[in-house]
Amino acid sequence: MKNKERRPAKKVQAAAPKTAARGPAASAKPQPARQAARAPEKAAKHAAATAPAETRALLARQGERPVERVPVILESSGAGDFHLIDSGNGLKLEQYGPYRIVRPEAQALWQPSLPAHVWEKADAVFTGDTDEDGMGRWRFPKDVLGETWPLSLLGVDFLGRFTAFRHVGVFPEQIVHWDWMKRRAEEANRPVKVLNLFGYTGVASLVAAAAGAEVTHVDASKKAIGWARENQALARLEKAPIRWICEDAMKFILREERRGNRYDIILTDPPKFGRGPNGEVWQLFDHLPLMLDICRELLSPKAIGLVLTAYSIRASFYSIHELMRETMRGAGGVVESGELVIREAGLDGKSPGRALSTSLFSRWVPA
Numbered sequence: 557m558k559n560k561e562r563r564p565a566k567k568v569q570a571a572a573p574k575t576a577a578r579g580p581a582a583s584a585k586p587q588p589a590r591q592a593a594r595a596p597e598k599a600a601k602h603a604a605a606t607a608p609a610e611t612r613a614l615l616a617r618q619g620e621r622p623v624e625r626v627p628v629i630l631e632s633s634g635a636g637d638f639h640l641i642d643s644g645n646g647l648k649l650e651q652y653g654p655y656r657i658v659r660p661e662a663q664a665l666w667q668p669s670l671p672a673h674v675w676e677k678a679d680a681v682f683t684g685d686t687d688e689d690g691m692g693r694w695r696f697p698k699d700v701l702g703e704t705w706p707l708s709l710l711g712v713d714f715l716g717r718f719t720a721f722r723h724v725g726v727f728p729e730q731i732v733h734w735d736w737m738k739r740r741a742e743e744a745n746r747p748v749k750v751l752n753l754f755g756y757t758g759v760a761s762l763v764a765a766a767a768g769a770e771v772t773h774v775d776a777s778k779k780a781i782g783w784a785r786e787n788q789a790l791a792r793l794e795k796a797p798i799r800w801i802c803e804d805a806m807k808f809i810l811r812e813e814r815r816g817n818r819y820d821i822i823l824t825d826p827p828k829f830g831r832g833p834n835g836e837v838w839q840l841f842d843h844l845p846l847m848l849d850i851c852r853e854l855l856s857p858k859a860i861g862l863v864l865t866a867y868s869i870r871a872s873f874y875s876i877h878e879l880m881r882e883t884m885r886g887a888g889g890v891v892e893s894g895e896l897v898i899r900e901a902g903l904d905g906k907s908p909g910r911a912l913s914t915s916l917f918s919r920w921v922p923a
Contacts, residue, residue: 621882621884633898752771823865867915890921
């Protein structure tokens, strides 16, 4: 399941727990007996609607938990055609190839370092909903720009695109994971199988394929899969061994587990909320434990790593760190967790500034 643009259909904030009503509403008439009798039925229907279409019980894990390494801050100052120029006042100014782009960034609580006239020279500004995946539109202060433009990261060419969800087709903070994966695949001196769950526009899949890996890319969005195929052509990797699969992620990995298929590297980048192609519901806090449990079963005997990234959630990295350690009981190795950050690099891309936190991560690697 992938709901990415970003991620790409709409995502919603996790619902807050309901509290008792106050004021006049609290003194409303008691619930009629017939309505009260139907409450369990409604609850059951809600549970069925929010559960994965296919499921299994969590496995009872035995043995010691992996060694932990915390907190780990994985930092990028940019790569290829991207760098973060400046940030502040709830915004970020970024360089994507030839374009300077302004987008909302709630964690940029400070004042910008660069003067206002620099920000005013941006080529594109996202306006509208400031939620991580809220819809809006792009304003072009200079010339009206085309929908897409070419970009390159880690030697892989792909298309940037101005989407209604303020994203442009790549999450550059992930460069640190992609570079790690690229190096591990190249150093393995053997065929490496990579599973990219919630793979979005396929940049990570193309980086893996360019490093010689055999890749299975899964995303529930037909639009994202189509974009990924465009990127494959632009990257001149049409003959690379990549399977593009448009399917609910949970359904896919459950089937792979039954088939006995195994992978050396698994990347999983789930949204907080999403829907599969047939209306399957994904809720991060509800479904992540089972997803990781299945992913462990999909790791090969010579596994290289399992990587989880979590965006826009109100949680400490320790929540996914301890979940990963519990999931990997008895597997040995190390679980390292923390945050992904991007360092401001100024107009020239070479002037280090403040670090902007972007997401949480947890990564298991063998000893």
